[in-house]
Amino acid sequence: MSTSNDLYAVADFCLIPMGTGEPSVAGYIAECQRILEKSGLKYKMHGYGTNLEGPWSEVTKAIHDCHLAVHAQGAPRIATDIRIGTRTDREIAPGTGNEAKVKRVEDILSK
Amino acid sequence: MSTSNDLYAVADFCLIPMGTGEPSVAGYIAECQRILEKSGLKYKMHGYGTNLEGPWSEVTKAIHDCHLAVHAQGAPRIATDIRIGTRTDREIAPGTGNEAKVKRVEDILSK
Amino acid sequence: MSTSNDLYAVADFCLIPMGTGEPSVAGYIAECQRILEKSGLKYKMHGYGTNLEGPWSEVTKAIHDCHLAVHAQGAPRIATDIRIGTRTDREIAPGTGNEAKVKRVEDILSK
Amino acid sequence: MSTSNDLYAVADFCLIPMGTGEPSVAGYIAECQRILEKSGLKYKMHGYGTNLEGPWSEVTKAIHDCHLAVHAQGAPRIATDIRIGTRTDREIAPGTGNEAKVKRVEDILSK
Numbered sequence: 001m002s003t004s005n006d007l008y009a010v011a012d013f014c015l016i017p018m019g020t021g022e023p024s025v026a027g028y029i030a031e032c033q034r035i036l037e038k039s040g041l042k043y044k045m046h047g048y049g050t051n052l053e054g055p056w057s058e059v060t061k062a063i064h065d066c067h068l069a070v071h072a073q074g075a076p077r078i079a080t081d082i083r084i085g086t087r088t089d090r091e092i093a094p095g096t097g098n099e100a101k102v103k104r105v106e107d108i109l110s111k
Numbered sequence: 112m113s114t115s116n117d118l119y120a121v122a123d124f125c126l127i128p129m130g131t132g133e134p135s136v137a138g139y140i141a142e143c144q145r146i147l148e149k150s151g152l153k154y155k156m157h158g159y160g161t162n163l164e165g166p167w168s169e170v171t172k173a174i175h176d177c178h179l180a181v182h183a184q185g186a187p188r189i190a191t192d193i194r195i196g197t198r199t200d201r202e203i204a205p206g207t208g209n210e211a212k213v214k215r216v217e218d219i220l221s222k
Numbered sequence: 223m224s225t226s227n228d229l230y231a232v233a234d235f236c237l238i239p240m241g242t243g244e245p246s247v248a249g250y251i252a253e254c255q256r257i258l259e260k261s262g263l264k265y266k267m268h269g270y271g272t273n274l275e276g277p278w279s280e281v282t283k284a285i286h287d288c289h290l291a292v293h294a295q296g297a298p299r300i301a302t303d304i305r306i307g308t309r310t311d312r313e314i315a316p317g318t319g320n321e322a323k324v325k326r327v328e329d330i331l332s333k
Numbered sequence: 334m335s336t337s338n339d340l341y342a343v344a345d346f347c348l349i350p351m352g353t354g355e356p357s358v359a360g361y362i363a364e365c366q367r368i369l370e371k372s373g374l375k376y377k378m379h380g381y382g383t384n385l386e387g388p389w390s391e392v393t394k395a396i397h398d399c400h401l402a403v404h405a406q407g408a409p410r411i412a413t414d415i416r417i418g419t420r421t422d423r424e425i426a427p428g429t430g431n432e433a434k435v436k437r438v439e440d441i442l443s444k
Contacts (some may be wrong), residue, residue: 007178012381014345014416016238016301019200023241023299023422026437033442044380045438047431048345048416051380056178060171067118067167067197076200077245079238081303081416082193083347083381086178089130089187089356098380104359105378109366123270125234125305127349127412134311134352134410137326144331156327158266158273158320159234159305188356190349192414194236194270194303200245209269215248216267220255229400241422278400282393289340289389289419298422304415308400311352311409 009056010097011084014049017075032066042095051098120167121208122195125160128186143177153206231278232319233306236271239297254288264317273320342389343430344417347382350408365399375428384431
């Protein structure tokens with residue numbers, strides 16, 4: 001679905017299955033990681049979400065497909081929080097946006 | 112971009128222009144409201160974001176187009192927080208999802 | 223818990239009960255509204271969260287007390303998304319921060 | 334400020350300086366990492382935020398103190414997104430909440 005004016009998006013999302021009857025959600029989150037792997041996008045799980053980046057339409061479609069998969073696993077409702085950023089002041093080489101942000105901070109701290 | 116498996120999304124987003132040189136962002140948010148008006152989707156601004164709902168692909172495209180417009184106004188970087196929910200246990204009549212949630216809570220409180 | 227350097231916080235939060243066995247959460251959100259009413263802080267529910275503002279320590283304590291109350295109602299796990307803002311360029315009269323942001327945007331749109 | 338009913342909070346936050354005149358924010362985020370180091374809480378930066386956990390009052394106070402420090406560095410306005418979770422179904426050993434969540438998902442994926 002990428003188009004000529006599709007902004008490059010550096011994102012992070014936290015998906016929360018609701019109405020599942022049990023507090024543990026690790027099985028649902030594992031299924032999301034499988035969906036992201038198939039998406040071809042750069043992603044990396046952390047303790048409270050997953051970093052994800054790529055063309056805006058592909059990033060939001062990948063999260064949509066995580067919802068589809070988690071519903072298919074039995075969750076009747078899902079609430080997701082997405083942080084998504086774009087910028088026009090510099091070009092981001094595909095797949096390097098989130099890592100580069102961490103590196104810039106670490107470089108400052110190591111001085 | 113809606114497809115047969117495009118989930119209906121009830122959402123809310125808060126767009127933050129960065130690197131703008133002045134703390135006020137009302138002009139950028141006003142521009143977003145104009146973009147949302149053109150989208151044809153149901154939306155409603157509140158004190159810390161804007162409720163928005165419709166097919167997932169249209170909701171995320173509308174937010175993308177807000178980024179495009181705010182970049183065009185001069186903001187070199189934008190960070191947006193999106194809350195987005197889907198459910199398969201009930202059908203949501205288009206445009207009624209966010210309002211219905213408020214009404215259900217108010218009905219309980221008024222008892 | 224307010225102290226001399228307690229920043230004034232304009233906030234919004236969306237609380238999600240997890241592991242509840244049913245997708246509807248209106249009863250839990252109604253309980254949160256009762257807790258907020260007791261807090262004495264300015265708050266206003268919308269379709270995907272609740273605007274809330276006051277001294278930072280009181281705002282975050284009120285959300286904590288919503289968690290306590292929702293756990294007491296039986297939810298074994300809760301995930302909340304909070305948007306919280308502070309500023310030093312202008313003084314915010316208590317209780318006016320979120321409303322003023324909406325008004326500034328509406329004033330621009332009505333021109 | 335911890336009290337007997339202070340819930341243990343597993344959290345993540347993304348702090349956004351506004352009105353800074355330049356899109357890069359790495360210097361501000363580095364300052365936040367120094368504040369977190371002084372807090373004594375367990376934290377870990379990733380590409381779009383920082384995992385943080387501990388007693389609720391200490392977690393929210395640490396984020397408040399990041400705001401204070403970033404204002405002191407010259408940012409006139411700050412908008413932060415916080416994800417914060419609590420649970421009563423299991424005891425979380427201090428500092429292990431976010432790591433344990435990642436491990437449970439990785440264990441499922443490695444089967």
